[in-house]
Amino acid sequence: MTTPPPPRHRTTEILPPEEWSGRGRTTESIPPETWGAPPPTGRRRLTPGERTTLTITLAALLAVLAAIALLAGRPRAIQGAMPTWEAIAPPLEQPLAPWRWIVIHHSAGAAGDTQGIDRVHERDNRWDGIGYHFVVGNGRPMPMGGIEATFRWRGQRPGAHAGPGAEQRPYNQAGIGICLVGDYSVTAPDPVQERRTAELCAVLIHQIPTLSLSRIIRHGEVPGKQTACPGMVDTERIRFLARQHLEQRGWTAR
Ligand SMILES: [Zn+2]
Numbered sequence: 001m002t003t004p005p006p007p008r009h010r011t012t013e014i015l016p017p018e019e020w021s022g023r024g025r026t027t028e029s030i031p032p033e034t035w036g037a038p039p040p041t042g043r044r045r046l047t048p049g050e051r052t053t054l055t056i057t058l059a060a061l062l063a064v065l066a067a068i069a070l071l072a073g074r075p076r077a078i079q080g081a082m083p084t085w086e087a088i089a090p091p092l093e094q095p096l097a098p099w100r101w102i103v104i105h106h107s108a109g110a111a112g113d114t115q116g117i118d119r120v121h122e123r124d125n126r127w128d129g130i131g132y133h134f135v136v137g138n139g140r141p142m143p144m145g146g147i148e149a150t151f152r153w154r155g156q157r158p159g160a161h162a163g164p165g166a167e168q169r170p171y172n173q174a175g176i177g178i179c180l181v182g183d184y185s186v187t188a189p190d191p192v193q194e195r196r197t198a199e200l201c202a203v204l205i206h207q208i209p210t211l212s213l214s215r216i217i218r219h220g221e222v223p224g225k226q227t228a229c230p231g232m233v234d235t236e237r238i239r240f241l242a243r244q245h246l247e248q249r250g251w252t253a254r
Pocket residue numbers: 104105106161219227229230
């Protein structure tokens with residue numbers, strides 16, 4: 001009588017825990033001469049062409065993910081709204097002053113906002129606050145082309161922006177001072193900041209009969225005022241854009 005061979009375990013059979021070790025091993029050592037051959041699992045290697053395609057696909061995917069991460073982490077370029085009279089009108093009980101000029105300035109600093117200029121003018125010039133009536137942002141930190149009216153505009157008070165001399169007094173008394181944040185001694189302002197400034201001029205001209213396109217002037221055009229302000233800000237172009245804005249709305253371009 002011969003001893004029957006021990007029953008062979010089928011691979012699906014569940015082994016009792018004590019037999020888990022040493023039984024049913026799945027790894028097999030492959031003889032070195034077959035290392036270069038396709039693995040015995042049946043998976044084939046990628047052809048060089050397929051590898052290139054896969055590499056390109058993965059690289060493209062990574063580039064897209066990197067771009068999304070970069071855009072998500074970057075502060076969005078916020079732009080100011082197009083100015084309307086409703087947004088800038090002084091309080092109803094405040095009658096409009098007889099404005100005769102719009103005087104364009106630059107802040108001559110790379111960044112800034114109304115509060116910052118207000119502090120400087122109060123501290124350094126001993127004025128009762130910011131000398132301008134409006135400030136137009138350059139995105140640092142005010143939104144690009146964002147417009148803020150100051151206490152001088154809201155109260156229809158004279159400006160402190162044209163200069164201290166007697167010749168400049170009328171331009172402080174009757175000149176609306178608009179300051180573009182930025183140093184435009186060497187470079188020109190962003191087109192958005194320029195356009196918003198022109199739109200503001202158009203709205204002011206439309207509402208105030210004593211103003212006109214030809215009365216948009218550079219600070220340096222104030223009589224007796226030796227200044228390069230507002231640098232590369234092109235008031236000729238601001239007049240052109242303001243005229244365009246007036247005409248597009250069917251307002252009188254005077
Ligand atoms: Zn100026």
